[in-house]
Amino acid sequence: MSSSKVNIDEIKKNINKKSGDWIKVGMSTCGIAAGADKVLEKFQEEKERRNLDIRLEKCGCAGMCYAEPLVEIRVKGMPQVVYGKVDAKVVVEIIDRHVLRKQLLDDHIYNIKVQ
Amino acid sequence: MKIILIKDTGPTEKTKIIYDLFNALLRDAGMHADYQVVRAADIGIYGKGVVVKIFPGDIVYQNVQEDDVNNIIDTTLKQNKPIKDLRLDFQNKQIRIVLRNCGVIDPEKIDDYIGQDGYQGIKKVLQKFDPEKVIDEMKTSGLRGRGGGGFPTWMKWNFARGVEMDQKYIICNADEGDPGAYMDRSVLEGDPHSVLEGMMIAGYTVGASKGYLYIRAEYPLAIERCQKAIDQARVYGFLGENILGCGFNFDLDIRLGAGAFVCGEETALIASIEGKRGCPQPRPPYPSIKGLWGKPTVINNVETLANVPVILHKGGAWFSKIGSETSKGTKVFALTGKVQNSSLIEVPMGITLREIVFDIGGGVLDNKKIKAIQTGGPSGGVVPEDLFDTPVDYENLLKLGSIMGSGGMIVMDEDDCMIDISKFYLGFCVEESCGKCAPCRIGGTQLLNILTDISEGKATMSDLDRLTKISSAMQKASLCGLGQSAANPVLSTLKFFKKEYHGHIVEKTCQAGKCSGLFKYEIIQKKCKRCGLCQRNCPVGAIPGDKDKGYLIEQEKCIRCGRCFDVCKFEAVAR
Known part of the structure; x- marks a missing residue:
């Protein structure tokens, strides 16, 4: 038996080692139709403008179509939160309040996961 | 950090009141620095009044009134004790197996998928299982086809496995076409690798080295992400020759559907891949025995395949614990x-x-x-x-x-008319019928004619018998599933909503206000407050009158759009 090209367990270990803060934007057809691409762009813009150390990532549809665009966010010292009905204005609020001041936003929370 | 999450899930809209009260009372108690009081947009619970969730911990309170806030602060926040009377035993009703990675991973990164136990199923299978053992595991799991038919997946695989042939094929049916359905699209867009892995396991089990993902062309993003997934899997050596060094060869290609609903039917789908017109063929022989280019072919739906890697990774017995007696997972x-x-x-x-x-x-x-x-x-x-x-x-x-x-x-x-619904679905099938067999082609059209007559008040009671007769002929004699099942919406509405059919035929009325020839809008003068809102909203100017004389709907001009009915605040417009 010859060895394979990659070592699955090695990759798994490495990817799960990744830590730090992240923001995920749901970028499936449903999300994009509701404006998720603009939300991701805005996050990118704000991240660069303020020089934030946070990973911006894309993901698929989380199922809550009624609340798209959906954004999930993990910031150290805060619970993992899913924000819904996010637009450019809410993006700025998320950065200002959630990321920088560690305060949760009113009226946009669709789920909270406390580790 | 401690969080108090609030949402009124009932009709009273008290979220803000309770929220303000919590803030004020926490400040009075000098505890407001320790807690974040937050209004939720959705708390995942419905119809339970004001719901308050307290994090960390698992306390969920329902029907919280203004008077309860003090008690919650005293008892739960200060003394860390739950209040029995308010407590809601809440369990999330959803279980995520197929959608395990949707919304979690980046679908365009294979490493993300691997991070969530991706490709562990195929690894285990290639290293430890012979095909027989995979079939056993699938049998134990009880997985049945998620495309709709519900045929046991292991049986389909076993048929194809049992045929000796130089080449066999695995096809993933992603020609999702039902109006209002987008399950497969979401899986392909959110977690394409799970489907690829499912196909690889199927390939190993039946002895196929080639697979096709048949995706409808109307799903451009799904196609793009699947192609990326295939490319990445090739680079990692999960597709191609000698996969994971275990001597197994398997590769995949995408084929696009050109927008014909009937191509979701497996024999029509095969014809479409072969480059022929998408028409169904009589079965047997079933594709598992004689399918694509005459070779044994397993055709599984997207959702079915997305289940497979988890079943093999966690075991069939684990899977079979979820679900009902006859339907697992x-x-x-x-x-x-x-x-x-x-x-x-x-x-x-x-x-x-x-x-x-x-x-x-x-x-x-x-x-x-x-x-x-x-x-x-x-x-x-x-x-x-x-x-x-x-x-x-x-x-x-x-x-x-x-x-x-x-x-x-x-x-x-209540605003949906069952005759209108039947007409819609039947109209869809008539449009999508390939026209090859007479029961579907002619029967469907005749059924639609009768339904149209009913919706226009031109039918008689004897037409209902004709509906049933034609439907049953279509069920028995049509060549494929499309024709056999096209009459189902008609039969089931007829079974449960016969009254509505009677209403349309005998009384010539459509209660739901959908069949435009069978109802009219009128202003109930006694209730009318002469506000003029209906007049201002009528798009065709069919409501003459003024505040002194009152208003009247001119039936010849009215297009029965229902705007006046919807906007009237005094229920003075009758249907």
Whole structure:
């Protein structure tokens, strides 16, 4: 038996080692139709403008179509939160309040996961 | 950090009041620095008054009134004790197996998938299982086809495995076409590698080295992400020759569907891949024996395949613990229509329709009265509200004259006319019929003619017998599933809503106000407050009059759009 090209367990270990803060934007057809691409762009813009150390990532549809665009966010010292009905204005609020001041936003929370 | 999450899930809209009260009382107690009081947009619970969740911990309170806030602060926040009377035992009704990675990983990164136990199923299979053992595991799991038919997956695989042949094929049917259904699209867009891995395992089991993903061309993003996934899998050596160094060869290609609904039928799909016109063929022989280019071919739906890697990774026995007696595992549904939360849900088989609509869907839109739920798309039927406590599985839905189908679930309220619904679905099938066999081609058109007559008040009671007769001929004599099931919406509405058919035929009325020839709008002068709102909203100027003389609807001009009916605040417009 010859060895394979990659070592699955090695990759798994490495990817799960990744830590730090992240923001995920749901970028499936449903999300994009509701404006998720603009939300991701805005996050990118704000991240660069303020020089934030946070990973911006894309993901698929989380199922809550009624609340798209959906954004999930993990910031150290805060619970993992899913924000819904996010637009450019809410993006700025998320950065200002959630990321920088560690305060949760009113009226946009669709789920909270406390580790 | 401690959090108090608040949301009024009832009709009283007290979120803000309770929120302000918490803030004020916490400040009085000098505790406001320790807590973040937050208004939720959605708290995942419905119809339980003001719901308060306290984090960390698992305390959920329901029907919280103004008077309770002090008690919550004293008892729960200060003394860390729960208040029994307010406590809500809440359990999330959704289980995520198929959608395990959707919304979690970046679908364009293979490493993300691997990080969530991706490609562990195929690894285990290639290193430890012979094909026989995979079949056993699949049999134990009890997985049945999620495309709608519910045929045991292991059996399909076993048939193909049993045929000696130089070449065999695995096809993933992603020609999702039911109106209102988007389960497969979401899986392909959110977690394409899970489908690839499922196909690889199927390939190893039946002895196939080639697979095709048949995706409808209307899903450009799904196609793009699947292609990326295939490319990445090739680079990693998960596709190609000598996969994982275990001597197994398998490769995949994408084929696009050109927008014909019938190509979701397996024999038509095969014809389409072969470059022929997408027409069904008589079965047997079944594709498992003689399929693509005459070779044994396993055709599985997207959702079925996405289940496979988890089953092999965690074991068939684990999977079979979820679900009902005859239907194991979960089912993904696209819940749409007149429901608060249009959403993609995954629930264990055996859950009731009522739980789906009210506990997950959040109930009906605009507080209207719910009438029925449509399952299974154009091949399915409607289930009336009084049968909502039926546990959802393949057999139960079939008994009710509907089908599980691929997972479209459309909620209907009092404004939906069942004749109109039947007309819509039948019209869809007539349009999509390939025209090859007479029962489907002619029967469908005739059924549609009769339904149109009914909706225009031109039918007689004897037409109902003709509906039943033609339907049963189509069921028995059509060549493929499209024609065999096209009459299902007609038969099931006829079974559960015969009154509505009578209303249209005998009284010439359409209660729901959908069949425009069968109802009219009138102003009830006694109730009219002469505000003029109806006049201002009428798009065709059919409401003459003024504040002194009152208003009247001119029936010749009225297009029965219902604007006046909707805008009147005094219920002075009658239908």
